[in-house]
Amino acid sequence: MTDTREIRIEVPVLARVEGEASLQLRARAGRIEELKLRIFEPPRLFEKFLEGRDYYEVPDMVARICGICPVAYQMSAVHALESLFGVDPGPWVRAQRRVLYCGEWLQSHSLHIHMLALPDFLRTGSVIGLAEKFPEEVRRGLRLQQLGNDLIRLYGGRSVHPVGVRVGGFHLAPPAADVSALLARLRAGVPDAEALLAWTTTLALPADEQGFTSVALRHPAEYPMNEGRIVSDRGLDIDRAGFEGRFAERHEAGSTALFCHLDGEPYLVGPLARVNLNVDRLPSTVRSVLDRAGLHFPSRNMYHSIVARAAEIVVALHEAIRLLSGYRRPEAACVPVEARAGTAYGCTEAPRGLLWHRYDTTADGRVMSARIVPPTSQNQARMEEDLRQSLEAYGLAHSDAELRWRGETVIRNYDPCISCATHFLDLRVERFG
Amino acid sequence: MNTKPRIAIHKFASCDGCQLAFLNLGETLLELAALVDIMHFAEAGPVDPDAPVDIAFVEGSITSREDLSRIQRVRANSRYLITIGACATAGGLQALRNLADGHGWLAAVYAHPEYIDALATSTPIARHVKVDLELWGCPVNGRQVLAAVRALLNGVPPVEENEKVCMACKRNQTVCVLVTKGAACMGPVTRTGCGAICPRFGRDCYACYGPAENINAAPLSRRFAGLGLLPDAIARRFLSMNAAAPAFLAAAGKDGHD
Numbered sequence: 159m160t161d162t163r164e165i166r167i168e169v170p171v172l173a174r175v176e177g178e179a180s181l182q183l184r185a186r187a188g189r190i191e192e193l194k195l196r197i198f199e200p201p202r203l204f205e206k207f208l209e210g211r212d213y214y215e216v217p218d219m220v221a222r223i224c225g226i227c228p229v230a231y232q233m234s235a236v237h238a239l240e241s242l243f244g245v246d247p248g249p250w251v252r253a254q255r256r257v258l259y260c261g262e263w264l265q266s267h268s269l270h271i272h273m274l275a276l277p278d279f280l281r282t283g284s285v286i287g288l289a290e291k292f293p294e295e296v297r298r299g300l301r302l303q304q305l306g307n308d309l310i311r312l313y314g315g316r317s318v319h320p321v322g323v324r325v326g327g328f329h330l331a332p333p334a335a336d337v338s339a340l341l342a343r344l345r346a347g348v349p350d351a352e353a354l355l356a357w358t359t360t361l362a363l364p365a366d367e368q369g370f371t372s373v374a375l376r377h378p379a380e381y382p383m384n385e386g387r388i389v390s391d392r393g394l395d396i397d398r399a400g401f402e403g404r405f406a407e408r409h410e411a412g413s414t415a416l417f418c419h420l421d422g423e424p425y426l427v428g429p430l431a432r433v434n435l436n437v438d439r440l441p442s443t444v445r446s447v448l449d450r451a452g453l454h455f456p457s458r459n460m461y462h463s464i465v466a467r468a469a470e471i472v473v474a475l476h477e478a479i480r481l482l483s484g485y486r487r488p489e490a491a492c493v494p495v496e497a498r499a500g501t502a503y504g505c506t507e508a509p510r511g512l513l514w515h516r517y518d519t520t521a522d523g524r525v526m527s528a529r530i531v532p533p534t535s536q537n538q539a540r541m542e543e544d545l546r547q548s549l550e551a552y553g554l555a556h557s558d559a560e561l562r563w564r565g566e567t568v569i570r571n572y573d574p575c576i577s578c579a580t581h582f583l584d585l586r587v588e589r590f591g
Numbered sequence: 592m593n594t595k596p597r598i599a600i601h602k603f604a605s606c607d608g609c610q611l612a613f614l615n616l617g618e619t620l621l622e623l624a625a626l627v628d629i630m631h632f633a634e635a636g637p638v639d640p641d642a643p644v645d646i647a648f649v650e651g652s653i654t655s656r657e658d659l660s661r662i663q664r665v666r667a668n669s670r671y672l673i674t675i676g677a678c679a680t681a682g683g684l685q686a687l688r689n690l691a692d693g694h695g696w697l698a699a700v701y702a703h704p705e706y707i708d709a710l711a712t713s714t715p716i717a718r719h720v721k722v723d724l725e726l727w728g729c730p731v732n733g734r735q736v737l738a739a740v741r742a743l744l745n746g747v748p749p750v751e752e753n754e755k756v757c758m759a760c761k762r763n764q765t766v767c768v769l770v771t772k773g774a775a776c777m778g779p780v781t782r783t784g785c786g787a788i789c790p791r792f793g794r795d796c797y798a799c800y801g802p803a804e805n806i807n808a809a810p811l812s813r814r815f816a817g818l819g820l821l822p823d824a825i826a827r828r829f830l831s832m833n834a835a836a837p838a839f840l841a842a843a844g845k846d847g848h849d
Contacts (some may be wrong), residue, residue: 200658201654202713207684207696211827215831219684222608222832223606224609226611265615273614273635284635284637286637289621300617300618318609319729320790330794333833436833488628533744585753
């Protein structure tokens with residue numbers, strides 16, 4: 159029925175009013191001829207002002223790249239610099255950093271599920287509307303978000319731009335009394351997390367299978383956070399230092415987020431990619447909930463991202479409880495650091511996916527150059543590809559409002575750092591023929 | 592007739608962390624939503640950027656030509672305009688480009704700088720429009736934004752917190768890290784409001800809340816020199832999250848051009 163119709167859709171983001179993304183679409187005869195997703199954040203040029211800074215300034219500076227996932231930036235940075243400097247902060251620091259990361263996954267995933275994704279799938283407009291229809295579920299989500307924030311606060315004094323992380327360890331080891339008080343609340347939160355996961359498995363999600371490459375870290379024994387090799391479900395298996403040999407960023411007109419490709423192709427990072435590549439590392443409680451719901455991972459349905467995110471909330475809560483049980487406060491929270499000249503590579507799993515850092519330093523630990531590849535630029539090409547497939551599968555004959563809603567839903571599904579979360583698509587449609 | 596006050600939250604160049612002061616309020620966010628009409632808050636859902644409001648909260652600094660005109664529209668539509676955080680109030684870390692060759696930096700990061708609408712500078716909101724209240728901090732916290740909302744809803748002027756972090760440390764009975772550890776702590780020149788968390792964590796304050804009132808930076812710089820910091824390292828202590836704050840620019844020996 160669309161055989162003779164040419165649709166020209168322009169979605170110029172309430173341009174830069176919330177200035178972060180735009181979608182342009184040209185379609186003919188029910189097929190999309192051209193589709194461009196452009197993410198525009200006013201550029202802040204972090205990589206440049208890191209130059210000339212001392213290595214110990216880096217964790218506090220890179221945190222400011224993202225207020226939603228500052229811990230991820232701190233973690234990729236300190237792991238990069240410590241591995242260059244030959245510093246091993248030891249098992250206590252290693253475990254506590256994992257707990258800290260659990261806190262960030264908990265808060266970021268809870269925020270995304272309840273404030274960004276569910277209002278799409280349940281058609282409530284916003285979290286305020288969601289709270290009117292599902293008050294208990296929203297309260298539960300806010301409690302989980304709070305637990306995540308409190309975990310970050312335990313190690314860093316505040317949940318946004320926490321101050322506790324340093325190269326070599328932490329500035330302060332949390333007092334045992336604070337840990338045990340929080341541990342009790344984490345244990346009490348397990349039913350909330352499991353109920354949330356069960357709830358997401360009952361959502362009426364679109365069945366839209368797509369072919370894509372998943373990329374994530376993989377660790378010999380753990381669900382990946384701070385450590386592991388970079389792997390894909392199509393045979394990639396490299397060390398973090400090998401990233402630049404396989405992954406390349408391109409700059410497209412109108413976008414300040416670069417488009418990153420793996421061997422020239424789009425790929426996926428984030429919770430669904432992590433679960434797809436690490437399903438055997440999920441705790442049995444998570445796997446049994448998924449099995450009971452008849453959901454099988456690896457999954458080719460991008461909408462299963464919300465389930466993957468909820469599964470990781472359960473993972474993070476269980477991990478934090480496991481690692482904090484039997485907590486002992488050490489004498490020192492960090493080890494001495496001696497700088498070295500060279501190139502430092504760091505790669506960890508931010509809530510939104512792989513976060514890769516490179517620093518070149520002088521012998522006294524000054525940063526000469528820095529390169530940071532955030533998850534959103536890695537997912538941008540995949541988001542474009544997904545939009546093309548999803549909107550065609552959905553049917554271009556749908557109304558403008560439906561097409562816009564579907565497009566926004568697809569984009570938000572990637573949790574492209576909250577600022578680019580596209581609650582804004584201003585749709586103008588011209589129909590010809 | 593609906594007489595609830597109307598608020599908006601706008602974002603400019605920033606990390607989004609200050610908006611989390613609202614999104615991390617937990618149930619208080621739902622209570623706030625019952626007390627006021629949130630007209631525009633893209634991250635939380637409502638989108639109506641040009642709605643007239645009683646209070647506009649502005650996060651982020653001005654870094655593009657488009658944003659130069661957008662901030663004028665925000666001002667025209669708002670009874671009170673409150674900046675939240677270091678970017679909106681003092682340019683943010685990205686204002687470090689003001690001291691360098693901003694366009695050269697753009698060309699170094701992006702293959703096609705001509706694709707990007709960016710100014711060579713990052714400037715605070717007050718450089719462009721009248722600001723009724725500035726909330727300092729990188730990031731601001733929920734206590735600060737709620738106190739501002741409460742004060743304005745009750746028709747009283749908000750209290751400006753401009754004393755030094757040192758005062759908060761004394762009240763917290765935190766041991767001074769500058770005196771006992773020789774840490775290059777910025778507390779003596781930094782505005783309070785964070786709860787003095789860095790010294791509580793045994794480390795130096797790094798001035799993320801910006802300059803306190805009437806600071807005396809020269810003696811602190813001399814003290815840092817006594818600790819072994821070179822002039823360049825001392826200047827960098829002042830040039831971070833609040834890189835366009837005049838008092839810090841002066842302390843770093845920069846003339847405050849932008």
